Amino acid sequence: MKSKWLSGPYVIWMVLFTLIPLGIVFYFAFTDGAGQFTLANIQRLGAYLPILLRSAWMSIFSSILCLLIGYPVAYCMSKASPTRQKIYYMLIMLPMCLSFLLRTMAWVSLLEDTGIINNALRSLGLSPLPLIRNTGAVILGMVYNYLPFMIMPLYTVLIKIDRRLIEAAQDLGCNQVQVFTKVILPLSVPGIVSGITMVFVPAVSTFYISQKLGSPGAVLIGDVIESQFKGAYNPNLGAAMSLILMALIFLCVGLMNHFSGTDDEEGVATL
Amino acid sequence: MRRFNKIFTFLVFLFLYIPMILLVVSSFNQGTDMAVWKGFTFSQYGELFRDRSLLRLLGNSVLVAILSSLIATILGTMAALGIHAMRGRMRRIVLGVTNIPLTNPEIVTGVALALLFAFAGTMLKINSILGFWTLLIAHVTFNLPYVILSVMPKLVQMDPDLAEAAQDLGCTPFQAFTKVVIHEILPGIVSGALMAFTMSLDDFVISYFVTGSDFVTLPVEIYNYTKKPIQPKIYALFALMFGVILLLMVAMNLLQLRDLKRRRTKLTQRREPSR
Numbered sequence: 172m173k174s175k176w177l178s179g180p181y182v183i184w185m186v187l188f189t190l191i192p193l194g195i196v197f198y199f200a201f202t203d204g205a206g207q208f209t210l211a212n213i214q215r216l217g218a219y220l221p222i223l224l225r226s227a228w229m230s231i232f233s234s235i236l237c238l239l240i241g242y243p244v245a246y247c248m249s250k251a252s253p254t255r256q257k258i259y260y261m262l263i264m265l266p267m268c269l270s271f272l273l274r275t276m277a278w279v280s281l282l283e284d285t286g287i288i289n290n291a292l293r294s295l296g297l298s299p300l301p302l303i304r305n306t307g308a309v310i311l312g313m314v315y316n317y318l319p320f321m322i323m324p325l326y327t328v329l330i331k332i333d334r335r336l337i338e339a340a341q342d343l344g345c346n347q348v349q350v351f352t353k354v355i356l357p358l359s360v361p362g363i364v365s366g367i368t369m370v371f372v373p374a375v376s377t378f379y380i381s382q383k384l385g386s387p388g389a390v391l392i393g394d395v396i397e398s399q400f401k402g403a404y405n406p407n408l409g410a411a412m413s414l415i416l417m418a419l420i421f422l423c424v425g426l427m428n429h430f431s432g433t434d435d436e437e438g439v440a441t442l
Numbered sequence: 443m444r445r446f447n448k449i450f451t452f453l454v455f456l457f458l459y460i461p462m463i464l465l466v467v468s469s470f471n472q473g474t475d476m477a478v479w480k481g482f483t484f485s486q487y488g489e490l491f492r493d494r495s496l497l498r499l500l501g502n503s504v505l506v507a508i509l510s511s512l513i514a515t516i517l518g519t520m521a522a523l524g525i526h527a528m529r530g531r532m533r534r535i536v537l538g539v540t541n542i543p544l545t546n547p548e549i550v551t552g553v554a555l556a557l558l559f560a561f562a563g564t565m566l567k568i569n570s571i572l573g574f575w576t577l578l579i580a581h582v583t584f585n586l587p588y589v590i591l592s593v594m595p596k597l598v599q600m601d602p603d604l605a606e607a608a609q610d611l612g613c614t615p616f617q618a619f620t621k622v623v624i625h626e627i628l629p630g631i632v633s634g635a636l637m638a639f640t641m642s643l644d645d646f647v648i649s650y651f652v653t654g655s656d657f658v659t660l661p662v663e664i665y666n667y668t669k670k671p672i673q674p675k676i677y678a679l680f681a682l683m684f685g686v687i688l689l690l691m692v693a694m695n696l697l698q699l700r701d702l703k704r705r706r707t708k709l710t711q712r713r714e715p716s717r
Contacts, residue, residue, distance in 0.1 A: 174615075178524025178536065181517050181586065185539050188583040192554035193542070195561060240454060247451040261691045266458055268640050268687050272664045273680050276672075277461035277468075280476035287464070287477045318458065368545075376547030379646070382668065393549055400553060400651065410557065413550045424545055 199410035212411035219395060219412065226392040227419065229306065230374035233313035234367045237321040240314065241366065242359075245325035249332075260326070263319045271316050275383050278315065282308055282384070304386040312380040313370075320369040328362030329355075364431045368424055376416060392416055466684060469677035476677075486678040496660070496679050503643055503659040506574075510581035511638035517582070518589025518638075519631055523623075525590070526597040540587045548584075552651030555580050559652060572654035580652040581642045588641060589634035596630035 203209045248259040266274065281287050282302040289299035302308060332355060340354045378393035385391070392412065399409025464476060469487070473480035490496060525536050543551055555576070563571035604626065608618035624631075646661035653662055664676065 174527040175524050175532075178521040178528075181521030181524070181590075182536065182539075184517060184583070184586065188555065188558070188579060189539060189542055192551075192558040195557045196550070196554045199557060243447050244451045244454050247447045257695050261688075261695065262455060262458075265684075265687060265691065266462065268644060269462065269684060270644060270646075270661060270664055270680065272646060272661060273465055273676065274461045276664075276667075277464045277476065281461065281464065283477065285477060290477060315457065315461070318454070372545065372547050376549045378549065379665070393547075396549055396553065400556060406557060406560075409553060413553050417546060417550050420545065420547060 196410045196413055199407050200414045201411075203407060212407050215408060216411055216415055219392070222390060222395060223392050223415065223419070225389065226375050229310060229391070230313065230371050233310050233317070233374050234321075234370040236310070236314050237318050237370045238363060238367060241318055241321035241325055242363075245322050245329055245362075248322070248326050249329035256330075263322055263326075267319050272379060275312055275316065275380060278308075278312060279303065279383055282311075303384060306385070306389065308384040309381050309389075309391075312384045313374045313377065316380065317370040317374055320373075321366040324365040324369065325359060325362040328359045332358050360431050364427055367427065371423065372420055375420065462684065465677055466681040468674070469681040471674070471677075474672065474674045486675045487682075490675040490678045490682075493675065496663070496673070496675060499658055499660045499663050500679065502657060503661070506577055506581055506659060507639050507642040510578055510585050510642045511635050513578075513582045514585035514589050514638045515631060515635040518586045518634060519593055519627075521586070522590045522593035522597060522627075523619075525594065540590055543584050544587050544591075548645075548647035549651075551584060552580070552648040555583070555648070556651040570654050570656070572652060574657045576652045576654075577649060577657060577659070580648050581645065584645070584648060585638035585642055588637045589631070592634035592637065593627055593630040596627040600626045 200212055201208060201210070203211065248256060248263075251259060279286070283289065284299060284301075284303070286302070288302060292299050336354055336358070337350055340350045345353060375391075376393045376396075377391065378397045381389075381391045381394055396409050396412050396416070399405045399412065468476045470482050470484070471479055472483045472485070521536075525533060525540075528536065556572075559571050559576045563569070600623070604622050605615075605618045608622045609615060613621060644661060645659075646665060649659055649662055650665060653659065660679075667673075667676070
């Protein structure tokens with residue numbers, strides 16, 4: 172029996188519902204409302220370049236923050252006793268299973284001008300702070316929502332590191348800092364790469380977080396795409412933007428995989 | 443240094459859990475504003491079960507999650523078996539396509555499928571094609587890679603001689619699969635199915651683009667609260683889901699632990715006679 176053919180239904184499914192839809196996105200990006208070929212959609216993208224750049228830097232910044240916060244946590248998890256590791260693992264998984272919309276909404280009532288934090292400040296006699304409708308709040312929302320996606324792959328990589336390697340490094344005269352920089356850190360690169368990818372991709376394309384926590388004037392590329400399909404209906408422009416967003420992401424992910432030396436199949440395996 | 447790291451970890455978990463604790467506390471609040479405490483009540487729980495509108499939406503979400511993860515698990519396991527038998531360029535191409543929905547941002551997947559369905563709608567002359575079926579197709583599509591990626595490593599780990607040995611002993615290839623291979627890869631199938639189920643249950647972005655007004659899932663309804671007043675009974679539902687998922691996770695961990703212990707005692711029993 173040729174078991175190769177078992178993947179037939181899957182291949183047909185993916186052609187129908189992944190490749191053809193992407194082809195349609197291409198088609199829409201290069202046509203106008205009447206179906207005529209045009210480059211107008213692509214040319215109009217220039218005006219949205221600042222928004223694209225803002226989305227890119229905010230999500231890169233959030234990914235780095237997630238890495239800086241997530242690494243010590245993942246490290247601490249990997250050093251805990253097996254029972255504790257299970258508890259930690261569960262506590263990281265739990266938020267991922269619960270509505271991120273409601274959890275972001277909870278942040279709104281924490282940060283609002285009449286929210287919990289500012290109410291507390293007022294009752295202490297302090298002046299309230301502008302905590303919401305700014306860039307910082309959006310970055311906080313991104314870090315909050317996607318931090319577990321960073322911790323998970325880091326933890327998976329860290330528990331797999333062979334203890335004997337660390338002992339060998341110590342025997343060869345490395346101090347704690349050197350063990351970390353020369354052994355642990357290089358071995359956790361695949362986890363760092365997949366963690367950054369898993370934070371960057373959803374962060375750069377988000378529209379809910381910026382709608383809830385950001386200032387109405389400072390939209391992200393996700394907001395603009397969403398409004399092309401759900402608000403001011405212009406699917407052609409929306410398709411062109413999706414194309415650019417996709418290109419940006421494949422470029423970033425490709426570059427990162429290239430420089431870290433992890434190829435596709437391995438990179439996905441650490442998910 | 444180690445103590446500092448522990449305190450830091452604790453603070454990060456606090457950061458992750460504060461909004462959730464706030465939601466659970468809000469489910470007992472008499473007022474609708476999360477920021478103002480108006481007194482303790484169970485009335486939101488009562489309202490949740492009396493009105494049932496949110497429960498119906500949760501039912502929709504669960505239905506789509508069960509069906510889509512089931513279909514994705516069957517198709518995906520078959521696909522993994524097929525890909526495992528492939529070599530060279532064909533394997534690379536199929537794995538590359540599998541990576542597309544994983545790397546692509548959800549919004550692009552959602553938009554692409556929405557355009558496909560709109561196109562199919564005009565072709566088939568159906569006015570409102572968006573609904574249950576489009577939602578199911580979309581969920582199966584983004585679930586498939588997760589199943590494949592959790593089954594594939596198990597196939598790679600499996601001893602290829604096992605299936606051959608079964609066939610040498612007179613099994614048909616199908617029997618070799620049901621009697622040998624499936625037991626080897628079952629953990630991968632189960633974890634893939636579970637992942638698909640949770641992904642599907644909580645999916646908002648893709649669902650938002652491919653669903654119509656006649657079949658709404660819970661996350662899409664929660665998003666609509668941006669435009670219409672929030673129903674505080676959603677907090678009660680959140681608190682219940684929080685509790686149920688926590689219990690399920692604890693139960694699963696305890697079962698695993700018991701399994702591990704049992705296996706260990708079996709191993710020692712088996713070793714004893716040979717000593």
